[in-house]
Amino acid sequence: xxxxxxxxxxxxxxxxxxxxxxxxxxxxxxxxxxxxxxxxxxxxxxxxxxxxxxxxxxxxxxxxxxxxxxxxxxxxxxxxxxxxxxxxxxxxxxxxxxxxxxxxxxxxxxxxxxx
Amino acid sequence: xxxxxxxxxxxxxxxxxxxxxxxxxxxxxxxxxxxxxxxxxxxxxxxxxxxxxxxxxxxxxxxxxxxxxxxxxxxxxxxxxxxxxxxxxxxxxxxxxxxxxxxxxxxxx
Numbered sequence: 001x002x003x004x005x006x007x008x009x010x011x012x013x014x015x016x017x018x019x020x021x022x023x024x025x026x027x028x029x030x031x032x033x034x035x036x037x038x039x040x041x042x043x044x045x046x047x048x049x050x051x052x053x054x055x056x057x058x059x060x061x062x063x064x065x066x067x068x069x070x071x072x073x074x075x076x077x078x079x080x081x082x083x084x085x086x087x088x089x090x091x092x093x094x095x096x097x098x099x100x101x102x103x104x105x106x107x108x109x110x111x112x113x114x115x
Numbered sequence: 116x117x118x119x120x121x122x123x124x125x126x127x128x129x130x131x132x133x134x135x136x137x138x139x140x141x142x143x144x145x146x147x148x149x150x151x152x153x154x155x156x157x158x159x160x161x162x163x164x165x166x167x168x169x170x171x172x173x174x175x176x177x178x179x180x181x182x183x184x185x186x187x188x189x190x191x192x193x194x195x196x197x198x199x200x201x202x203x204x205x206x207x208x209x210x211x212x213x214x215x216x217x218x219x220x221x222x223x224x
Contacts, residue, residue: 004158042119042204042214056211090159100208101147101166106159 006091006107014115015081021110023074023091031097032074033104034066035090043090049074050097081114088112117141119207121215128195128222135191136218138205142186147208150179150190153217154201162190162203195222 004025013019023032030051035043048056049068063085065077074091088111092104120139128134140148147166153159163172168183176193192199202219206212 040216042216044214045211048211058211100210100212101164103149103161103164104212105161106151108156108158 004091004093004105004107006110008110010111012113012115013081018079020078021076021089023107024072025093026072027093029093029095030071031094032068033092034076035092037088037090083114086112086114117209117213119205119213119215121205121218123218125219130196130222130224132195133193134195135189136203138188138215140186140207142184144209145183148181148188149206149212151204152201153204159204197222197224
């Protein structure tokens with residue numbers, strides 16, 4: 001099973017709302033990632049978790065708060081977002097933590113609209 | 116700022132045509148080059164990870180070559196089929212993946 005699942009598929013939220021994006025993998029991978037993709041732009045790395053610990057934060061604003069409750073799950077908590085945060089949020093995982101030569105397996109993404 | 120460029124941005128071909136596109140990346144501090152195929156509303160699917168200069172990889176009708184000295188990789192599709200329609204992304208590895216903007220391929224029957 002090489003599947004990474006993400007929920008929800010679509011999310012519309014107001015600027016005062018609090019919501020969470022969820023990501024799950026059952027491949028035994030020890031690295032998990034959040035990416036953000038704006039329209040017509042390439043995916044950009046936000047966070048990396050390695051063995052359930054945050055190892056990379058690409059200077060992401062604190063209104064995005066990642067959480068890795070266990071090795072299979074990755075959450076992204078959203079609070080007080082701005083309309084410019086509207087984007088596709090992609091989750092990925094890889095076998096080995098910290099090695100970018102490893103294949104990353106992606107979920108289908110959550111399309112977020114902030115009103 | 117590291118830049119990964121892909122060309123062309125989009126491509127329309129007839130079924131049966133062979134096609135190729137390019138990924139250009141910095142030639143210094145090279146670790147790996149990844150190719151992904153991304154159909155609309157689906158997950159990006161890993162095609163190849165290439166690490167050595169001169170590498171050639173093949174998966175069915177799709178193949179890729181790598182030139183790390185001059186900083187480019189080519190992706191070839193032989194005998195394109197409508198199901199090959201997708202965006203093809205390359206990503207350059209440093210301490211993270213840096214993606215290109217992709218080449219959007221449409222294959223018409």
